[in-house]
Amino acid sequence: MLITPDDIVQYSVIEAVKNRPQELLRQDILEAEAEAEQITGHRFTDEKYDPLPEKARLALLQLAQYFALKNGDESLLKGYKSEKLGDYSYTLSRSGGLAKPDVYKLLEEFILDYESVRFKVLPL
Numbered sequence: 001m002l003i004t005p006d007d008i009v010q011y012s013v014i015e016a017v018k019n020r021p022q023e024l025l026r027q028d029i030l031e032a033e034a035e036a037e038q039i040t041g042h043r044f045t046d047e048k049y050d051p052l053p054e055k056a057r058l059a060l061l062q063l064a065q066y067f068a069l070k071n072g073d074e075s076l077l078k079g080y081k082s083e084k085l086g087d088y089s090y091t092l093s094r095s096g097g098l099a100k101p102d103v104y105k106l107l108e109e110f111i112l113d114y115e116s117v118r119f120k121v122l123p124l
Contacts, residue, residue: 001029002044002052003060008068011061017068025068032063039104041112049110056110059103066101 005025009018020028036059037043044056052060 001026002033003029003057003064005029007057008061008064012065012068014065014069016072017065020068020072024071025064028064028067028071029060031067031071032060035063036060036103036107039107040110042110044110053110055106059106062101062103062106066098070098 005022008025008029012018017025033043036056044052049056
């Protein structure tokens with residue numbers, strides 16, 4: 001694993017993520033790593049990524065936190081948030097629910113063959 005469950009707990013300010021069991025956080029990390037691999041085309045296993053660059057690490061932390069929230073609370077997926085303060089409680093509906101963080105700009109420089117992705121327009 002490129003990051004650890006402890007890394008996520010230290011990064012996150014969300015109690016639901018901090019209180020998530022370590023084994024479930026490991027699964028969230030695996031999902032985050034798979035997402036980053038899909039974007040970049042590699043797994044950051046090459047020795048040039050040791051230590052892991054800060055931008056890649058931040059992207060993985062954001063994705064892992066997202067997956068921890070997504071996998072841990074069904075109401076977040078539906079776009080509802082409930083809170084109770086003493087005898088008072090309320091429920092909010094948010095359009096869109098939980099959105100996946102956009103980490104493309106953080107991972108952009110690590111995409112394999114980044115230069116070859118640019119298109120060239122040739123005259124006819």
